[in-house]
Amino acid sequence: MKSTQALRQLSIKFFCSAAVVALFVPVAASRSFAQFNIKTEMVPMRDGVRLATDVYFPESEKKMKRPTVLVRTPYGRVRMGAMLAPFFTSKNFIWIIQDTRGRNASEGVSSSFLDDADDGLDTLNWVTAQPWSNGKIGTAGVSAMGITQFTLAKNPPDSLVCQHVMAAPASLYHTAAYQGGALKRYLIFGWLLDNKFPLHTLQMMVSNTEYNGVWERIDLTPDYGRVNYTIMHMAGWYDMFLQGNLDAYVGIRKNGGPAARDTQLLVIGPWTHMGFLGLGGAKQGDLVYPVNSVYDIFKLPEWFQECLLGRDKGYLRGPKVRYYVMGDVDDPAAPGNEWRTADNWPVHDNAVPYYFHSDGSLSASLPGDAQAARSFVDDPANPVPSIGGANLMLPAGPRDQSPIEGRDDVLVFSTPVLSEPLEITGRIKAVVHFTTDVVDTDIAVRLTDVYPDGRSMLITDGFLRASSRESDRYRVPLKPGQTYQVEVDLWSTSIIINKGHKLRAVVSGSSFPRFDVNMHNGRLIDIRPEPLEEAAKSFRKYASTPQLPDDYKIANTTIHLSKDKPSHLLLPVPAR
Structure with a gap:
């Protein structure tokens, strides 16, 4: 048996989904399961393209009609399917895993989720037409396999009874590709190129810089009303898809069909994407949480026993939300x-302003100075x-920000040492008043928990490309010298800052290579004229090196901290 460490390394290749699978192996080997039989089908889609599909049957009572649990994956069905099949066939399910279009043994050309709504629907219709199907289907998966579920949910058939979606967003544009209007550079380049997707998928991502019809095809948000079944949503506080996960739960509870609104469940843990569910241990980033995480x-x-077989396991009659308070x-x-x-969720709507002050303090007191401000140079x-x-x-999760906090282009605002604990549970926003001398710039805001030994541990952060401040469908240039008020979304968390600690906000004009660098020249993305094939040869070097055009500009940005222009955080602090 391979060591857990070796399996964790292998999991990187599978983009977390196989991290779950690989870390299953030592546990699965210690349990006995029913045997199964497997049959490989080439399932035809509406355009004639056939998708490689493995169907796992419980060995006993082969002719019995059963419900199906389906996973659609771009990472390779064979190894993952065989590892997970015993968990489902032993519970009286037919387990199906399919290579998505253009991936591994499936025919066609991959479009990175654009075909998954139609392909998913065609696959479910094929399943229900089989003599072994009882007409009830559930879908499962983490990350990319959660995204294929949400795209399917845009036009679900009646046979789709429930879904189990982990670490996946409803909208790829807003969560995965252009958070705050800025390209998530290392994620997009890294995931597409490392997993050897066709280069046209990368070209599609970087050429559709505003939200448009292309992104709408893979966005469940406008179609929440079509969801009329139960979903188990699972998210991580440090996961790259966190807010999109939470937005899906909130949106379907509010706007879903009548059978969906009261049957959405949500679990949120202190997990990164690659450390999802804590299956590799309780360490996330540089912090080790208790084993209860x-x-x-x-x-x-x-x-699936509850939603497909009708066996009461306590989920639907229990609390709708279960979340970990760090x-x-x-x-x-x-x-x-x-x-x-x-x-x-959210558990409350109380938003308490914590103001940035010119002396570097952070407090609930409104600034009194009429002209206070601090500036930085963004190169x-x-x-x-x-x-x-x-x-x-990239390295993920809670990590020490103190190495960047001494830079001249970073502004730091800290509370005094807390005399009592401070809880923050919910969505965090930063309201920033700024002036700059260029036509576009970025505002990055990090929130940290400062331990008594000086470590400034990241809780969450947010990013905004200023030209997208008015809309995600078009860009509006800045007028140099004019003051603007913008809102930066730091997404959500639940944490109690202990007494003896400080709460800190860190403001800058960049966070690279997580986000693309703003060249301050009015163009959204600057990619060197060399073909993207050059990026494919060494994507890590390409993705982590700014491509500086001849006309890039250094921005001089001022953050206003006055009584009339009070930059501040809005913290979801529960009312006492």
């Missing part, structure tokens, strides 16, 4: 590091590096 993966088949990992007596339940040739956060192929 690790999710029991054997609950996954139980979910806390000080060094102090066993500190509050937090516990699971809580709620009837809905595209020397961007502020990304350290941790909601990443995939």
Whole structure:
């Protein structure tokens, strides 16, 4: 048996989905399961393209009609399917795993999710036409295999009874590709090129810089009303798709069909994407959480037993939301590091302003100075590096930001040492008043938990390309010298900052290579004229090196901190 470390390394290739699978192996080997039989089908789509599909049958009672659990994956069906089949066939399901279009043994050309709504529908219709199907289907998967589920949900057939979606967003544009209007450079280049998707998929991503009809094809948001079944949503506080996960839960509860609104469930843990569910251990980033942060993966088949077989496992009659409140990992007596339940998300709507002050302090007191401000110089040739956060192929999770906090192009605002714990649970926004001397610039805001030893551990962060401040469908240039007020979305968290700690906000004009560098010249993306084939040869070097055009500009940006223009955080602090 391979070591857990070797399996974790192997999991990187499979983009977390196989991280779950690979880390299953030592656990699965210790349990006995029913045997199964397998049949490979080439399932025809409406355009004649055939998709490689493995069907796993329980060995006993072969002629019995059964419900189906389906996974559609771009990462290769064979190894993943065989590893997970025992968990489902032993619970009386038919387990199906399919290579998506153009991937591995499937025919056609991959379009990176653009065909998955139609292909998913055609696959479900094929399943229900088989003599072994009882007409009930559930879908499952993490990351890309969660995205294929949400695209299917845009036009679901009646046979789709439930879904189990982990670490996946409803809208790829807003969460995965252009968060805050800025290209998530390392994620897009890294994932597409490392997984050897056709170059036209990368060209599609970087050429459709505004939200348009292309992105609408893979966005569930406008079609929440078509969802009329139960979904188990699972998200991680440090996951790169976190907010898109939460938005899907909130949107379907509010706008879904009548059978969906009260049957959406949500679980949020202290997990990164590659550390999802804690299956590789309780360490996330540079912090080690208690063992209670690790999710029991054997609950996954139980979910389908309830929604497909009608066996009461306590999910639908239990609390709608289960979330992990993070806390000080060094102090066993500190509050937090516990699971809580709620009837809905968000759990409250209380937003408390914490203001940035010119002396570097952060407090609930409104500034009194009429002219207070602080400035920084933003040089595209020397961007502020990304350290941790909601990443995939870059180091992820809670990591110490102190190496960047002493830079001249970074502004730091800290509370005094807390005399009592401070809980933050919900979505965080930063309202920033700024002036700059270029036609476009970026605002990056990081929120950190400062430990007594000086470590400034990242909680969450947000990013905004200023030209997208008015709309995601078009860009509006800045007028140099004019003051603007913008809102930066730092997404969501749940954490208790312990007494003896500080809360800190870190403001800059870049976070590279997580986000593309703004060249301040009015163009959204600057890619060297060499063909993208050059990027494919060494994507890590390409993705982590700014491509400086001849006309790039250095921005001089001022953040206003006055009574009339008070830049501040809006923190979801529960009312006492």
